[in-house]
Amino acid sequence: MEPLTATFFDLVRNDMPEVETRMRSHPGSYHPSLDMAVDHLLASGGKRIRPTLVLLCGGMLGADQNRLVTLASAIELLHTATLVHDDLIDEASLRRGIPTLNSQWTPGATVLTGDYIFARAAHLAARTGSLSIMERFAETLMSIVNGEITQLFGTRSDDLRRDYYDRIYAKTASLFELAAEGGALLSDVDAAVAEDIKQFGYAIGVAFQIVDDVLDFVGDPAKVGKPVASDLRQGLITLPTVYYLEQDADNPSVQRLIRNERLDDGEMDQLVEAIRSSGAIKRAREEADSLITEAETILAGMPPSPERDALSDLAKYVVQRTI
Amino acid sequence: MEPLTATFFDLVRNDMPEVETRMRSHPGSYHPSLDMAVDHLLASGGKRIRPTLVLLCGGMLGADQNRLVTLASAIELLHTATLVHDDLIDEASLRRGIPTLNSQWTPGATVLTGDYIFARAAHLAARTGSLSIMERFAETLMSIVNGEITQLFGTRSDDLRRDYYDRIYAKTASLFELAAEGGALLSDVDAAVAEDIKQFGYAIGVAFQIVDDVLDFVGDPAKVGKPVASDLRQGLITLPTVYYLEQDADNPSVQRLIRNERLDDGEMDQLVEAIRSSGAIKRAREEADSLITEAETILAGMPPSPERDALSDLAKYVVQRTI
Numbered sequence: 004m005e006p007l008t009a010t011f012f013d014l015v016r017n018d019m020p021e022v023e024t025r026m027r028s029h030p031g032s033y034h035p036s037l038d039m040a041v042d043h044l045l046a047s048g049g050k051r052i053r054p055t056l057v058l059l060c061g062g063m064l065g066a067d068q069n070r071l072v073t074l075a076s077a078i079e080l081l082h083t084a085t086l087v088h089d090d091l092i093d094e095a096s097l098r099r100g101i102p103t104l105n106s107q108w109t110p111g112a113t114v115l116t117g118d119y120i121f122a123r124a125a126h127l128a129a130r131t132g133s134l135s136i137m138e139r140f141a142e143t144l145m146s147i148v149n150g151e152i153t154q155l156f157g158t159r160s161d162d163l164r165r166d167y168y169d170r171i172y173a174k175t176a177s178l179f180e181l182a183a184e185g186g187a188l189l190s191d192v193d194a195a196v197a198e199d200i201k202q203f204g205y206a207i208g209v210a211f212q213i214v215d216d217v218l219d220f221v222g223d224p225a226k227v228g229k230p231v232a233s234d235l236r237q238g239l240i241t242l243p244t245v246y247y248l249e250q251d252a253d254n255p256s257v258q259r260l261i262r263n264e265r266l267d268d269g270e271m272d273q274l275v276e277a278i279r280s281s282g283a284i285k286r287a288r289e290e291a292d293s294l295i296t297e298a299e300t301i302l303a304g305m306p307p308s309p310e311r312d313a314l315s316d317l318a319k320y321v322v323q324r325t326i
Numbered sequence: 327m328e329p330l331t332a333t334f335f336d337l338v339r340n341d342m343p344e345v346e347t348r349m350r351s352h353p354g355s356y357h358p359s360l361d362m363a364v365d366h367l368l369a370s371g372g373k374r375i376r377p378t379l380v381l382l383c384g385g386m387l388g389a390d391q392n393r394l395v396t397l398a399s400a401i402e403l404l405h406t407a408t409l410v411h412d413d414l415i416d417e418a419s420l421r422r423g424i425p426t427l428n429s430q431w432t433p434g435a436t437v438l439t440g441d442y443i444f445a446r447a448a449h450l451a452a453r454t455g456s457l458s459i460m461e462r463f464a465e466t467l468m469s470i471v472n473g474e475i476t477q478l479f480g481t482r483s484d485d486l487r488r489d490y491y492d493r494i495y496a497k498t499a500s501l502f503e504l505a506a507e508g509g510a511l512l513s514d515v516d517a518a519v520a521e522d523i524k525q526f527g528y529a530i531g532v533a534f535q536i537v538d539d540v541l542d543f544v545g546d547p548a549k550v551g552k553p554v555a556s557d558l559r560q561g562l563i564t565l566p567t568v569y570y571l572e573q574d575a576d577n578p579s580v581q582r583l584i585r586n587e588r589l590d591d592g593e594m595d596q597l598v599e600a601i602r603s604s605g606a607i608k609r610a611r612e613e614a615d616s617l618i619t620e621a622e623t624i625l626a627g628m629p630p631s632p633e634r635d636a637l638s639d640l641a642k643y644v645v646q647r648t649i
Contacts, residue, residue, distance in 0.1 A: 029468065030465055030468075031465065031468060031469070031472075033468065033472040033475075034472055034475045034476050034479065034481065036475065036479060037472065037475060085441075088437050088438070088441060091434075091437065092433075092434035092437060092438070109478075110415075110433060111414075111415035111478050112475065112478055112479070114411050114414065114415060114437055114440075115411070115415070115471050115474050115475050115478065116475070117437075117441075118408075118411060118440075118441075118444070118467070118471045119467075119468060119471040119472065119475070121441070121444060121467070122464050122465075122467035122468040122471060123464070123468065125448055125460070125463070125464040125467070126461060126464035126465060126468070128460075128464075129457055129460035129461040129463075129464055130461065132457060134452055134455060134457060134460075137448070137451075137452035137457075137460050138449060138452040138453065140448070140452075141445050141446070141448040141449035141451075141452055142353055142354065142445075142449060144441070144442075144444070144445035144448070145352065145353075145354065145356065145442060145445040145446065145449070146354070148438050148441045148442040148445060149354075149356040149357055149360065149442065151438050152356075152357045152359065152360060152435065152438050152439070152442070153357050155432075155434055155435055155438065156357065156359060156435070158357065
């Protein structure tokens with residue numbers, strides 16, 4: 004993990020230990036393996052960008068700090084629970100360089116541990132004292148799972164770009180949106196402001212995922228922790244590929260990809276190289292940049308504060324990061 | 327399924343179609359397979375005893391009917407979601423005579439469908455407008471999952487009876503308790519009344535599970551849908567066995583069972599027959615009866631109403647049923 008030396012992290016540094024503590028707390032006595040599993044999962048770190056978003060958005064709008072910390076913990080735990088089931092389904096053996104739960108436990112124990120973390124996340128969400136947040140929390144989980152089911156069934160429409168946006172909304176932007184909007188829902192602001200902040204979270208989330216998908220093609224595989232173009236090799240079409248398909252539609256490999264047919268390794272390597280050296284990467288980056296510009300415009304309409312400046316830094320970090 | 331001709335069902339008959347409708351409703355557009363899965367699971371029926379408990383307890387205490395229907399749907403969906411993951415982990419092929427989801431879908435799709443139903447249940451719970459219910463809802467899910475993990479890991483203490491009570495609380499009584507208490511939490515009653523009703527739900531739930539465990543030994547296998555003593559054959563010690571172990575502690579099969587060793591088929595058949603013809607069945611039934619007496623005593627302290635009479639009928643049904 005790249006250390007977050009960006010200034011946006013400074014403002015939340017004091018709250019983050021309490022976020023970690025609440026993620027590990029629970030309201031009863033449970034099997035020791037469940038606590039061990041939660042500790043293992045949380046010890047593997049992660050950027051904690053979602054809790055940071057909650058704390059900064061809510062802080063900017065004057066929300067109660069204690070409720071924000073609770074919401075930040077709830078959202079990071081929800082994220083953690085979805086990863087547990089995701090890694091099980093994908094049979095992933097490592098996440099953030101640490102063995103996944105499913106690589107060490109039976110599928111049954113992994114399913115149940117994910118369920119348990121969902122319940123802990125829901126319990127924390129209820130502790131924010133906001134029914135709107137509870138409803139949005141449940142809707143977000145439905146969106147995330149719906150995206151995973153759609154991907155698992157390989158369901159595609161005629162519109163690859165639309166499919167891509169639907170998928171990354173479910174996978175990433177929906178939870179960024181909830182993190183930002185949740186901060187507003189705990190503040191005493193108009194519905195219009197909450198809607199703007201939700202849109203801010205959406206823009207940051209989509210840009211974050213687009214950059215992830217760009218780094219899958221051009222990032223340092225050692226840093227990213229995956230081979231180059233691992234998504235495409237698994238049949239997943241991300242934004243750089245969408246752009247490339249548009250500009251080279253007559254290429255037989257492209258045709259077969261669109262028909263969802265399997266390419267052999269040589270053909271795939273050639274296609275990956277073609278995408279990497281095409282203008283598709285640049286166009287995808289520009290799309291992320293324009294979302295960040297939109298996010299900055301929304302911020303400009305918010306009351307000036309150290310949190311607003313930090314969110315602006317966070318927005319820039321999202322597109323500038325290299326892992 | 328035995329038709330519920332008991333009078334307690336009459337009072338909720340008009341509300342039940344709306345409970346079914348809300349269980350099938352959702353706040354967005356999702357993959358058609360998810361709707362199909364929910365329909366399939368709900369079409370297999372079930373006694374709907376948990377929603378009945380919500381409607382009658384809340385009705386007796388004057389709760390808003392609309393919120394009760396929402397809570398009833400939330401609780402039955404939570405129950406359904408836990409069964410989806412349960413059947414996957416147990417590799418069960420049938421439930422209520424209908425193929426399980428996991429027998430038709432991949433493990434991944436089954437995990438995600440269970441998650442989706444959890445999210446729908448949580449969304450409905452939030453729609454009750456009660457944060458206390460949301461918190462209790464999340465705690466109940468934690469209890470249920472904790473019980474399953476403990477069972478999966480085969481974790482036992484020195485106290486088989488205590489282990490049994492812990493397990494059936496997690497498996498059954500916790501959700502009955504929530505169903506009853508939830509009805510009270512949506513009513514304008516004192517905390518002491520809510521606590522009494524919670525205890526009523528607990529007593530009914532424990533009695534319900536004890537009767538299930540008795541029927542596993544003495545019920546008609548064709549009606550129960552499982553071979554005689556299927557729990558014991560899977561290494562699960564239920565109340566009849568706990569009583570039998572106490573009265574025949576020197577029996578070598580009993581000794582081996584306590585040490586969690588596997589018995590061969592002949593030895594197991596002999597032990598099952600010994601338990602069936604012992605006084606253990608009667609003692610387990612008496613324990614369920616005494617819980618029902620306790621439940622009736624709690625009811626006697628509640629304001630007289632048709633719902634109270636119906637709950638009294640429901641309590642009697644719990645111990646008299648044959649499936």
